[in-house]
Amino acid sequence: MTSIIKLHCLSGAGDETPPCYVLQIDEFKFLLDCGWDEKFDMEFIKELKRHINTIDAVLISHSDPVHLGALPYAVGKLGLNCPIYATLPVYKMGQMFMYDLYQAHRNVSEFDLFTLDDVDAAFDRIVQLKYNQSIDMKGKGLGLRITPLPAGHSLGGTVWRIAAPGEEDIVYAPDFNHKKERHLNGCEIERLMRPSLMLLGAMNADYVQQRRRLRDEKLMTTILSTLRGGGCVLVCTDTAGRVLELAHMLDQLWRNKDSGLVAYSLLLLSNVSYNVVEFAKSQIEWMSDKLTRAFEGARSNPFALRHLQLCHSVGEVSRTPGPKVVLASFPDLESGFARDLFLLWAPNPQNSIVLTARTSPGTLARDLIEKGGDRTLELTVRRRVRLEGAELEEFMQNQRVKVNNTVNMVGSREESGGISSDSDSDGELEMWVVTGKHDIPVRHDVRAAGCFKSNKRHHAMYPFHEERTRADDYGEMIKPEDYRLAEIVDAEGEIRDVPPAPIPKQEPEEEMTEIPSKCISSTRQVQIKANIQYIELEGRCDGESLLRVVTQAKPRAIVGLRAHRGALQTLKKHCEAEGIEKIYIPSAGEVIDATTESHIYQxxxxxxxxxxxxxxxxxxxxxxxxxxxxxxxxxxxxxxxxxxxxxxxxxxxxxxQAAGGAHAASFVNALRLSELRAALHRLGLSSEFSGGALECCNGTLAIRRLENGRVALEGVLSEEYYKVRELLYEQFAIV
Structure with a gap:
């Protein structure tokens, strides 16, 4: 059986926008990734919205926002309600990415594209899979099977193999790395042999990559020279993906006493740094064979990072004395703690800024990679500050008005029917008195005449919620957050880690759940005097390796995705040289018909x-x-x-069609004369083979097979003739 296969490129085709594709196999539609970049392009969302109700399943390949950033918006705002499939690390680390992204924008703006509830709702729909675990689709997808394969690049990263009816394999590989790294194995190329269609991310098709040893030496040299010169090093990385490779490598360097780095501080700065490291400790089985063997043998956890200090605000970094190395999110320098530290440290020539990824065109990091530093940039600075003076008084007045309106609503409710009565089954009168906080039932006894004792229920009480003390086996559990210092304003006057304000119970009109603040935006001239270094640590295949993988996989058809035109043309020339039958280079919004058969329609x-x-x-x-x-x-x-x-x-x-002439009857079956002889015997009619024909009824009838494959009945017209003919017809489906 041959399937009808179509690919609709919503984003990530013909350019470096985030990947998002609708793959249709017959009636079943997969959404391949659901990425969003730092620009939060709503035009892409409009295109996604038109397909949201027809999507039957979502496949997520990596945990970063480039691959799943729009998932909370699709679930929370667009109503996506189909199953979402991803590996366990993608589920865990993807949440950390989205929490950090949300908080990074809420710290400096009134971010409202999605909420933390939307993030939780999206990840609650994820079906967590293991590598090589096959799942069969149901309903319209009967016959389809999906299998996640290791991709490298990030923890839990996936190359998806989709088995379609007719022994057709579709491989979706947006980002992968065939080389082993410190904490990850490479992708399993041998499992990608001869697919009928390969959807390939071709970003690095024309990229020449330095050897890992040279990149590591360059990073070491930059760190040592900067620290010994009295400066600080900002390493711009992601939240929970490539940062694990960097953290593991740098912690090993700090452990080496001969490196001379023990005297300096190594910090990891993000809103979820503690959770990321804790999750990494529990996912050793998803990492490289070397780390797995070390954990199984000596029970040494590679992510018990002794020299890495976890920070959650710029204030904590500022209070750390001396030169330091900070791994901060996000790598594009458009938001997050990396941008905050960049604005602080870029004017100092003693500092160094290390860029680890080529982010989307138009971002600050991409501009620095292409044009370098030692210049002045006009940057937009956004921050959240506390309300003061007249603004604070106005805010407090609005709060009082809201509380008074609530009290007035309660009063009007009491006057218009807030006190109601009803008679229960015991003959008692039940009254409901409405207060500002709770509806309190007050019961009045109505005693019935007689000598029997009435069966009265207990009086309703004020609602009381008992808070039970949580304790472990050794006593009460200690919450570290109870002992942290409140950080109201950092060095730049921005609010970070603001604890909830105490709620005064005596005066409800003064009740506040958060410190009043506002977001301001200004333009600043920033002199970039710091040393800008681009050290590629993305963990993707380079151009030579990518083309070698294509040669070894030998797909019958290939679609080049998410790359600039130069890389796509390089891929196309290589495929033509290798004799690949079909090469597709789509643009955003284009539909590719990748059906194997040319004359098949639905x-x-x-x-x-x-x-x-x-x-x-x-x-x-x-x-x-x-x-x-x-x-x-x-x-x-x-x-x-x-x-x-x-x-x-x-x-x-x-x-x-309109009623026309009758068609010739068609007899559907491959009749065997031996089976017909058994049927005749059951009717009590004698029969035997003679001269290649089946003779029956004492030789008066003969059934023989003609040269064209048809069956002929010959003999004398009689009652037996019609019985045999009727039995012969029963052996066929006549249409």
Whole structure:
């Protein structure tokens, strides 16, 4: 069986935008990744919204926002409600990425694209898989099977293999690394042999990468020279992906006493740094064979980082004395703690800024990589500051007005029917008195005459919630956050780690849940005097290795995704030289028809057509004669029309033709004369083979097979003749 395969590129085609594709296999639609970049492009969201109700499953390949950043918005705002498949580390670390992204923007702006509840709702829908664990799709996807394979690049990173009906394999590999790293194995290339279609991320197709030893030496030299010169080093990295490779490598350097780094501080700065390290400790089985063996043998956890200090605010970094190395998120320098430290440290020539990833075009990091430093940039500085003076008084006045309005609403409710009565089954009168906080039921006894004691229920009390003390085996559990110092304002006057304000219970009108603040934005001239170094630590295949993987996999068709035009042309030339049959280079919004067979179409059968068919049983199946014509199908739903227009898919249907002449009967079955002889014997008719024919009824009838494969009945017309003919007809499905 051959499937109809189409790929709709919503984003990540013809350029370096985040990957997001709709893969249609017959009637089943996969959403391959759901990325969002630092620009939060809403045009891409509009395109995604048109398909959101038709998606049957989502496959996530990596945990960073480039691959799943729009997932909370799709679930929380667009209503995506299908299963989402990802590996366990992608589930864990993806949450850390999105928590950090949300908090980084909330620290400096009124970010409202999605909430933490949307993040939780999105990740609650994820079905967690292990490597090489196959899952069969159901319903419309009957016959489809998905399997996650190791991809390298990030913890839990996945290359998806989709097995379609007809022994067709589709491989989706947006980002992968075939080389082993310190904490990860490489991808399993041998499992990608000869797919019918390969969806390949070609970003590095024309990229020449330095050897890892040279990159490590460059990083070491930059760190040592800067620290010994009295400066600080800012390493711009991500939240929970490539930062693990960097943290593991630098902690090993700090452990080496001969390196001379023990005297300096090594910091990891993000909103979720503690959780990231704790999750990494519990996911050793997903890491490299070397780390797994070390843990199994000596029980040494590679992420018990003794020299790495975890920080959650710029204030903690500022209070750490002396030169230091800080791993801060995010690598694009558009938001987060990395941008905050960049604004502080860039004007000092003693400091160094290390960029580890080529982020999207137009970002500050990409601009520094392409044009370098030692210049003045005009940057937008956003921050959140406390309200003071008249603004604070106005805010407090608004709070009082809100509380008074609430009290007035309660009072009006009491006057208009807040006190109601009802008679219960015990003959007692029950009254409800409405207060500002709770509805308090007050019961009045109505004593019935008689000598028997009434069965009265207990009086309703004020609601009371008992807080039970949580304790471990050794006593009460200690919460570290109870002992942390409140950090209200850091060196730049920005709010970081602000604890909730105490709620005065005596005066409800003064009740506040957070410190009043506002977001301000200004433009600043920033002189970049610090040493800017680009050291590529993305953990992706370089150009030579990427093309070698294509040669070894030998796909029958390949689609080049998420790369600039130069890289895509390099991939195309290589595929033509290797004799690959089909090469697709799509653009954003384009639909690729990757169906293997050239003359195969998908049509709809109308209800009027199906109701007029006469079905005949043929073994385990049923057959019917169909006489219809192919016509364009009129869409009955507006959203279906929009999707058909978006995918440029002309939907066709079969409709019954007008009544015409009768067609010649077709006999469907491969009849065996031996089976017919057994059927005759059951009817009590004698039969035997003679001269290649089956003679029956004392030689008066003969059944023989003709040269064209048909069966002929010869003999004298009699009662037995019609019995044999009827039995012969029963051996066929006649349509």
């Amino acid at each position: 049509v709809k059968l109308t209800d009027s057509l199906m109701s007029g068919l006469a079905w005949r049983s043929a073994g385990d199946a049923e057959l019917a004669w169909l006489s219809a014509q192919l016509v364009p199908r009129a869409s009955q739903r507006e959203n279906a029309t929009a999707i058909e227009e978006a995918t440029s898919d002309v939907s066709m249907s079969l409709e019954a």
